[in-house]
Amino acid sequence: MSWHMFLMLLLLSVASAEAKPPRRNWYGSYVMKISRETIIRLRNFMMNIGDLLGLDQCPEHYTKYVIGDRPFCYRFYPNLCDDWQKVRDFCQYEGADLISLTEQNFKFFRELASDLTNHGCGNGSFWVGLTDNKTEGNWMFLNGEPLSLRSSIWSSNANLENPNNDCAAMMAPNFYLVASNCTTVHSAICQIYLNP
Structure with a gap:
């Protein structure tokens, strides 16, 4: 599994841990809300983990x-x-x-x-x-x-x-x-x- 995929899974688990109950959007699907600050912190954390592990690959389109x-x-x-x-x-x-x-x-x-x-x-x-x-x-x-x-x-x-x-x-x-x-x-x- 790529570390970018790992980041997405981590974001989903944080969303459920932020104690924000899922809500239904206008077409009936459940949506979990993650704060923008949490997303930024997690992305920066994953970039630091990538540096520590020597993952020197650029994200897609970079x-x-x-x-x-x-x-x-x-x-x-x-x-x-x-x-x-x-x-x-x-x-x-x-x-x-x-x-x-x-x-x-x-x-x-x-x-x-x-x-x-x-x-x-x-x-x-x-x-x-x-x-x-x-x-x-x-x-x-x-x-x-x-x-x-x-x-x-x-x-x-x-x-x-x-x-x-x-x-x-x-x-x-x-x-x-x-x-x-x-x-x-x-x-x-x-x-x-x-x-x-």
Whole structure:
């Protein structure tokens, strides 16, 4: 049995243990309700178990990235169009998070993003896991890595001086990072770390 199948069985057993009685939906079938937080916690738990067991396979529809950095899986969602938090919630629901880029892998992801300019939310831009919402001007990736304001992956007109721009996106047409208002609508790049 694959560990993804094991996760699904675990989710079903947790649903019954959450003491939420099954209810009938409109067409008569019984439905068990699992809280979204429980699903996210279980997916993250299973990813950690997978790392411990050396299961370095990416989930379906994710692609493995192994060049130079710590290996991870990624997936572009050009048709997922929403604000930063809702897009991040979606990634987390998948057991992932918004991507944390490095100067070493940025060129690779920039080229992939530029191939998707005719898809998605109209402007072809993608949210990444970078924000300064805790301390203005202190940009941190979701994996805890800081990004200098002098980094070469910022666009020359990155709008960093606007205090209302607390989230970062790879912005078309050149796909360098730009500070954006977190309520703006962009697509997503989700990332799942693997055990090195």
